[in-house]
Amino acid sequence: MTRSLTLSAAAAFVLLALGALVLPDWAMFLFAMALAKGLVCLGIVGMMRGGLVSFGQGLYYCLGAYTATLVANTFGVSDIFLLTVLSTGVCLAVGLAFGPLLASYRGIFFAMLSLALSMVLYGSLSKMSFIGGTDGLNIAAPTFLGWAPEGRALQTALYLYVAVMVVIAGTLMRIYFDSEQGLIALAARDNELRVEYLGASVRNVNTYSYVFGAVLGGIGGTIAVLALGHVDPEFAFWTTSGEFVFVAILAGYLSVPSVFVAAIILEMVRSFSNLYFPNTWQLALGIFLLIVIVVLPDGLGSLVRRRKGDAT
Amino acid sequence: MTTKTKIGGAFAALTLAAGLATPAAAQDDTFKIGVITFLSGQAAESFGVPALNGGKVLIDMLNQGGQLPAPYTQKGFGGMTIEVVEVDEAGGATKQVQEFRNLVQREEVDAVVGYVSSGNCLAIAPVADELKAFTILYDCGTPRVFETGSFDYVFRTAAHATMDNVSLARYLKARDFPVESFAGLNQDYAWGQDSWADFKGSMAQIYPDAEEKTALFPKFGAGQYGTEISALLRERASLVHSSNWGGDLQGFLLQATARGLHERSQLVLAAGDHVIPQLQDKMPDGIFLGARGVNGLAAKARGGELAELTDTLWNAYEAEYEAFPVQAPFRMWQALLGLKTAVEKAMAENGGKKPNDEELAAAMEGLAWDAPSGRIEMALAGGHQAIQPNAIGTTKWNEAEGRMELVDVEYFAARCVNPPEGTTSQEWLAAGFPGAQCD
Structure with a gap:
């Protein structure tokens, strides 16, 4: 199991890295953004396995992005590794503070409470005109351990960086999903009471999932803001969080790689529908989403998993 | 564990599809501009759609040639036909940065004219410089764009708020x-x-x-x-x-x-x-x-030397859309007329070839031209920010x-x-x- 996991992680990385060679500039940026958002969605998928859906992952996406931007602008730090560690640290701390609280809620209450937290951040940032208010802030391009690439090299470096993050995060989450705690989460999805009677703590498992989601959100937000060069409070707005949930639903909770494929598909569909139907792109996007939900209620992951007859 | 490889196959197919979708290369006798403005959402009715409509009226007249008074008598931009790629500005700064890159790198537009939202302007400016893509911010208000940054390829043809x-x-x-x-x-x-x-x-x-x-x-x-x-x-x-x-x-x-x-x-x-x-x-x-700005009713009431230009565009707009042009079309007009002036100035200097981004930027810097809203001067931020x-x-x-x-x-x-x-x-x-x- 471990060996095949290592192998598939290596294969996934090679595949992603190949993208750096064949993708045109615009697509490389689109893929990098999609993969960064995919990291956030992976956090939601982790919670979905335990039957919880967070409508507030924008909180960590935004928190990570703002931490990176403020640190970069205040202290002149531009190293991508340092920025990632710092903003992930902040998200981890906040996730640890809210995780135990939110872990006692289920269903719509969990969704609404997580949404409320992210909207608090949105509202506060919108009021803070000294850091740009609703217009947001710019951040300079990142450096990689002292190396400051430009143009295509910068895009390639960012893309490879996010690819590495995706492979590491994907592998670790797969290990977590297949671990004892991860399987307890899956069981709790079916019958929480029974799991509790068997002596496991669903609350703990949910806290873990939430904290992992926070960390992934922070990493995703940091990479996204470094690629974009701009952050605004929209990062924490409910529509942003809703998009993450949509990708998670599109992917389903069965397979890790499908999360990233779903994120890329969504970005592609949006980009092309925006170009070909400038007046009705939302409609095109909506129709696409409806079709996916009707045809694949368990998400993209079910395409692969169903065939194997494997329930996990 | 073959999941990854199978999903990987789908991923590879996607990659290939992305690679194959190559743009139609821009011709030398057309000048392709990406126009980004709100086509949906709250700002569409007030700013985005009137601006786009105004732009269409002006571009149609330019492409026919000889419809406008001097100095705008030449057809299109320096004789080149103007082609427009429309993009909706709704969806937030993240989406706009992505769309901007698509316009420049996939659609290979010659210039980008757009952005009503100040947040989008702030986000786009550094990207435009990174891609060395000539960009006109035609509407957004915040003074911060050029007061907290300086950009070589970005110009705002309207005064800030x-x-x-x-x-x-x-x-x-x-x-x-x-x-x-x-x-x-x-x-x-x-x-x-x-x-x-x-x-x-x-x-x-x-x-x-x-x-x-x-x-x-x-x-x-x-x-x-x-x-x-x-x-x-x-x-x-x-x-x-x-x-x-x-x-x-x-x-x-x-x-x-x-x-x-x-x-x-x-x-x-x-x-x-x-x-x-x-x-x-x-x-x-x-x-x-x-x-x-001296837009809409104030421009109509002003008369003077610019009355002919103003009335020509005003009447064409009114005939087409059964409403008088408010501020948004005026700002689009001043942006497009400024772009036309810059393109023709650059062509006069490079011997009549279609100008590249560097030549356009050099021509635009510190430029002054007449628009229905008055004389526009790129007087601030080293010739990148207009006053009017x-x-x-x-x-x-x-x-x-x-x-x-x-x-x-x-x-x-x-x-x-x-x-x-x-x-x-x-x-x-x-x-x-x-x-x-x-x-």
Whole structure:
């Protein structure tokens, strides 16, 4: 199991890295953004396995992005590794503070409470005109351990960086999903009471999932803001969080790689529908989403998993 | 564990599809511009769609050639046919950065003209420089774009928002309007907050004794202002300032006039002209309003040397869309005419070839040209930020002809209401407009 996991992680990385060679500039940026958002969605998928859906992952996406931007602008730090560690640290701390609280809620209450937290951040940032208010802030391009690439090299470096993050995060989450705690989460999805009677703590498992989601959100937000060069409070707005949930639903909770494929598909569909139907792109996007939900209620992951007859 | 490899197959297919979708290379006899503005959402009705419509009217006339008075008689841009790729600005800065890259790298446009939202302008500018893509910001207001950054390939062909509120305060003074106190109602986001700060700063200089009363910031898109209007009625301020736009402004005006706020306090609107086509006679008489430049009714009332250019575009727009052009089409016109001037200047210098981004940027820097909204000068931020004249007027419904007129219009020279080079708007306001040239 471990060996095949290592192998598939290596294969996934090679595949992603190949993208750096064949993708045109615009697509490389689109893929990098999609993969960064995919990291956030992976956090939601982790919670979905335990039957919880967070409508507030924008909180960590935004928190990570703002931490990176403020640190970069205040202290002149531009190293991508340092920025990632710092903003992930902040998200981890906040996730640890809210995780135990939110872990006692289920269903719509969990969704609404997580949404409320992210909207608090949105509202506060919108009021803070000294850091740009609703217009947001710019951040300079990142450096990689002292190396400051430009143009295509910068895009390639960012893309490879996010690819590495995706492979590491994907592998670790797969290990977590297949671990004892991860399987307890899956069981709790079916019958929480029974799991509790068997002596496991669903609350703990949910806290873990939430904290992992926070960390992934922070990493995703940091990479996204470094690629974009701009952050605004929209990062924490409910529509942003809703998009993450949509990708998670599109992917389903069965397979890790499908999360990233779903994120890329969504970005592609949006980009092309925006170009070909400038007046009705939302409609095109909506129709696409409806079709996916009707045809694949368990998400993209079910395409692969169903065939194997494997329930996990 | 074959999941990854299988999903990987799908991924590879996607990659391939992405690689194959190559753009049609731009021809030498066409000039391809990406036009980004709001086609959906709140700003579409007020700014995005009128601007795009105005752009279409102008581009059609340019592509036919010979429809406009001198110096715009040449066909297209320097003889090249203009081709437009439209993109919707709705969806936030993240999406806009992505779309901008797509326009430049996938569609290979020759220039980008766009952006109403200040947040989008701030986000796009560094990306445009990174891609070395010639970009015109045609509408957005925040002074921060060039006051906190400097860009080689980015130009804003409209004055920033400081002008709007300085002009309002100067108008009050020019009309000898007595101001004992003033209150404000602005949308609770950067535009509303900045506008109120600018207005307050201008009033502090021009009416130092006026008392500042309540400043209300209802949510963007609130639509209902019952409580705010009650508060304003109670305050009895001499004037009430608002930079609201679109549905928010329509809602505020309809609800405020029903309760007589406009009779108790003078209403002054920083950017109010664009709701006249929707409100018609529901817009009360006697409101002081600006149009973020000598745009719309103020341009029509001005006449003078630019009357022929203004009327030609005005009539074409009115014939096509059965409404008169408000501020948004004027800003699109000044952007496109500026681009045309820059392209033709660059072609005169490079021997008639289609100019590249560097040549365009060099030609645009410090350029000056005539637009229906007056003379546009790229005077600030090292020749990257325009200044333009402004006008404020008073609404008056013409019962006989069934249309709104602007009376008692005061025109302000560009250098009277815009800060000079080398100082930020906030410093300029705080210092009492040093270097302002008001004739």
